[in-house]
Amino acid sequence: MDLYSGYINKLIEELAALPGIGSKSAQRLAFHIINMPKARVERLSNVILDAKANVRYCKECYTLTDQEICPVCANAKRDHGMIMVVENTRDLAAYEKTGKYVGVYHVLHGAISPMIGIGPGDIKLKELMQRLEGEVDEVIIATNSSLEGETTAMYISKLIKPTGIKVTRIASGVPVGGDLEYIDEVTLLRALEGRVEL
Amino acid sequence: MDLYSGYINKLIEELAALPGIGSKSAQRLAFHIINMPKARVERLSNVILDAKANVRYCKECYTLTDQEICPVCANAKRDHGMIMVVENTRDLAAYEKTGKYVGVYHVLHGAISPMIGIGPGDIKLKELMQRLEGEVDEVIIATNSSLEGETTAMYISKLIKPTGIKVTRIASGVPVGGDLEYIDEVTLLRALEGRVEL
Numbered sequence: 001m002d003l004y005s006g007y008i009n010k011l012i013e014e015l016a017a018l019p020g021i022g023s024k025s026a027q028r029l030a031f032h033i034i035n036m037p038k039a040r041v042e043r044l045s046n047v048i049l050d051a052k053a054n055v056r057y058c059k060e061c062y063t064l065t066d067q068e069i070c071p072v073c074a075n076a077k078r079d080h081g082m083i084m085v086v087e088n089t090r091d092l093a094a095y096e097k098t099g100k101y102v103g104v105y106h107v108l109h110g111a112i113s114p115m116i117g118i119g120p121g122d123i124k125l126k127e128l129m130q131r132l133e134g135e136v137d138e139v140i141i142a143t144n145s146s147l148e149g150e151t152t153a154m155y156i157s158k159l160i161k162p163t164g165i166k167v168t169r170i171a172s173g174v175p176v177g178g179d180l181e182y183i184d185e186v187t188l189l190r191a192l193e194g195r196v197e198l
Numbered sequence: 199m200d201l202y203s204g205y206i207n208k209l210i211e212e213l214a215a216l217p218g219i220g221s222k223s224a225q226r227l228a229f230h231i232i233n234m235p236k237a238r239v240e241r242l243s244n245v246i247l248d249a250k251a252n253v254r255y256c257k258e259c260y261t262l263t264d265q266e267i268c269p270v271c272a273n274a275k276r277d278h279g280m281i282m283v284v285e286n287t288r289d290l291a292a293y294e295k296t297g298k299y300v301g302v303y304h305v306l307h308g309a310i311s312p313m314i315g316i317g318p319g320d321i322k323l324k325e326l327m328q329r330l331e332g333e334v335d336e337v338i339i340a341t342n343s344s345l346e347g348e349t350t351a352m353y354i355s356k357l358i359k360p361t362g363i364k365v366t367r368i369a370s371g372v373p374v375g376g377d378l379e380y381i382d383e384v385t386l387l388r389a390l391e392g393r394v395e396l
Contacts, residue, residue, distance in 0.1 A: 004291065005264035011249040014242045019230050020223055024380070027288055032217050033246060034253050034262060041250040044212045045243045048231060051209040052239040055232050064232060066203035090225055093202065182222070 008034065060131070062124045063107045064089045072096070072104055079103045081137040085128060085156060087111050087144055095142065098185045101192065103140070106131065111148035112155055118148075120155060129159065138166040140192075206232065258329070260322045261305045262287045270294070270302055277301045279335040283326065283354060285309050285342055293340065296383045299390065301338070304329065309346035310353055316346075318353060327357065336364040338390075 004012070008030055016026035033041060057063070058070035061083075065071070072078060072092075082103030086092050092105045108123040132139070141156055143149035157167045170192055202210070206228055214224035231239060255261070256268035259281075263269070270276060270290075280301025284290050290303045306321040330337070337358055341347035355365045368390055 004287070005249075005253050005262065007245070007249040007252045007264050008262065010245045014245050018227055020226060025218055027291075028218060029216055030249065031262065031287060034249055036250075038250060041246060045246045047205070047208045047212050048239060048243045048246075051203075051205040051228065051232055052234075052236060054205045055203050064203065064206065064229070066205050089202070089229060093225075 058107075061092075061105045061107055062109065062127060063092050063105060077102075081135055082140065083128075083131065083136060083138070084140040084142050086142050087149065087152075091142065091144070094183070095188060095192075098189050098192070100189055103138075106139075108143070108152070111143055111146070111152040113148040113151070123152070125156070125159070128156070132160065132163055132165055136165055138168060140168050140170065142170045142192075256305075259290075259303045259305055260307065260325060261290050261303060275300075279333055280338065281326075281329065281334060281336070282338040282340050284340050285347065285350075289340065289342070292381070293386060293390070296387050296390070298387055301336075304337075306341070306350070309341055309344070309350040311346040311349070321350070323354065323357070326354070330358065330361055330363055334363055336366060338366050338368065340368045340390075 011030045011033065012023070012026045015021055015029050016023050021029070033044070036044075054066045055064050056066070058065045058073055059068055060073040061070060063070050063072070067074070073080075079102045083106050084092075084095065084101065084103055085106045085108060086095070087108050087110060089107055092107055095101050095105075106124070106128045108125065108128070110118055110123040112118060112120055112123065128139075139156070139160055141153040143152045143156075153169055157169070160167045209228045209231065210221070210224045213219055213227050214221050219227070231242070234242075252264045253262050254264070256263045256271055257266055258271040259268060261268050261270070265272070271278075277300045281304050282290075282293065282299065282301055283304045283306060284293070285306050285308060287305055290305055293299050293303075304322070304326045306323065306326070308316055308321040310316060310318055310321065326337075337354070339351040339354055341350045341354075351367055355367070358365045
């Protein structure tokens, strides 16, 4: 739209490139941002830069954190012999919110998906296998119950089986096709309790 | 959520404060932003600042623009004696996209809404009345067909009537309760053609 300022157009363009934001929402957001007080606009701009600059992977579990080692991995009271494998940090947060899981995590940052060209080498799988060289009693696979999540679960279980380490999959309490982060805590807990050995 | 980094939490907070973005969307967006290439994050951060710094009100019609006078008002071919009053720049853009309106605009930046404490003094109404001291043949009121939009239309028409200037309202082709910016161009044109004198 030529009638908007070039500055507005650029802002709308950048916002529309974000996931889940269509062109109408991007317009709404852009005008909202322009009408915000200058101090708030600067804060928004800065938190974006700060988050990018300061957030990195935990050296143990690869979740996003601003420390060398994330709070979960740094906690000596957690069971470091029990590793729950999740697709991303939001899924970790979902399980962490139940407050009942005592083990640690491993964040894959994705799931195997031949359809869009994501193979085992594109997720943090090598890093998981390296961790298993330490003292690990059980690996709980908590990838989503989507096609990609199930594929990833099967792949990981086949990879780990030869090591003799116990591999479990969270129970089918999680609705098929569901995304972990949108599921209520009770269901998440039930799925954890009902986990079965693969 | 304490388990996220403080930097992530701050970003989620700022994003969730934007209109139409819930806490789940804010989380998704935040992680997406953190995973974007550094250059794109910087671009996003900069366009936000640039838009805020460079966008201001057109001195004539008060639409958002990066020039003293917006392209519509600066265009000598437009009929400057015909002023369409809209609630915001997005509504102006909606009519401008029809490509058939030859007059100019006046952007109120809001609508009268006693419910949320927005009175005639809180929108660009005084500025509209000042423009009517010049040579104006017709004022077309194109506020939304919501309660606030209708209230504003009635208020403006009563204000202008004594000046003898023709006041019209876009026809009810616009669905009741609808928001101008979401309406298709044909309906917008029909509403313009069927405008009636108030």
